[in-house]
Amino acid sequence: MKKVKGSSIQPVSEHIRELRWRLLLCCLVLVAASVVGYILHEQLFRILSRPLGAPLYYTSPTGGFYALIKISILFGVLITIPVFIYQIGKFLSPAFRRRFRAFRVILTTAFLAILGVLFAYYIALPAALHFLANIDSSLQSLITINEYLNFVFSYVVGFALLFQLPLIMLFINRIKPQKPGQLMRIQRYVVLFSFVLAAIFTPTPDPINQLLMALPIILLYQLSVVLIWIANRKEKYATVELAVATPTAAEYSAEVYNASTPVPSVNPQVSVPTPESRPKLIMDIHWQPTKTSL
Secondary structure, eight states, X not given: OOOOTTOSXXXXXXXXXXXXXXXXXXXXXXXXXXXHHHHTHHHHHHHHHTTTOSOXXXXXXXHHHHHHHHHHHXXXXXHHHHHHHHHHHHHHGGGOSSOXXXXXXXXXXXXXXXXXXXXXXXXXXXHHHHHHHTSOTTOOOOOBHHHHHHHHHHHHHHHHXXXXXXXXXXXXXHHSOOOHHHHHHTHXXXXXHHHXXXXXXOSOOSHHHHHHHHHHHHHHHHHHHHHHHHHHHHHHXXXXXXXXXXXXXXXXXXXXXXXXXXXXXXXXXXXXXXXXXXXXXXXXXXXXXXXXXX
C-alpha cells in the first residue's frame, strides 16, 4: 500500500482506490481467462459432460451459444479464484504481523483451488448425479445443457472457494492472533453451520450428498486450527529467540564504552547506572591531568 507523505496512516480514499484497482485487475483476469475458455470450449465440454454419461440437449436456438458462454465463464472463474484470493491478501498485507510472501500465497491458493475442483469433479458431483438419476426408474431424463452447466457450476466453483478456508483463516490470524483453544470450543457451531450450508446449496435432499459437502468444511476447519497453532508456535519461538539475541541497554552501553558487563541487579526492573556505563564527555576522554611537583 502507498503511504501518505509524512504519515504512516493511509486515508480511506486511498484504501478504496487500491481495492478498486485490485478488483479491476481480477475482472481483467476473468475476461482473459474466459476468452481462453471459449477457445478450449470443446475440450472443456467433453470433460464436464463425462460425469453425466448421457447426451445433453438445448431447447432454444440460442441454447448452444449460451452453453459455450457458460463453459467459458466457468473456466474463467476457476482461473480467477487464486488471483482474487491473492489480491485480497495483498490488500490486507499492511495489517499482517509478518511479511506477506506472495509466491507462497499464490502456490497455496492455486493448490487449494485445484483440490476443491478435483473433489467436486470426482466425488461430490458423481454422487449427486447418481442419486438424481436413480430416484425413479420409470422416469426418463431429458437434461438440457444449460441446466446441467448450472448444476456443475455450483459444485465446482463452490468447492474451489470452500477449499480456500485454511488460507483465509491464516490471513485472519496474521491480522489478529487467534487462540486454537477458543477455535476448537466453537467447532460445534461450525458443524451445525456446515450442515445448514450443505442443505442450502446441495440440490439433492439425501443425507449422503449433504454429508459430502459438510464433511470438507468440518475437516478444513480442523486443518485451519492446526495450521494456526503451528504458525503461532513458530512466531512465539521466533520472538523468544529475538529477545534472547537482542542485548539489553546495559550490555550495549558496556560494549560501546569498553566497560565490563555489569552484574544484573536483583530487581531487573530497577537499573542503577554505574559510572563505567555512563557516557563520558569529550573533555573527560581527551583531557589528561598533568603532574605538578611541589
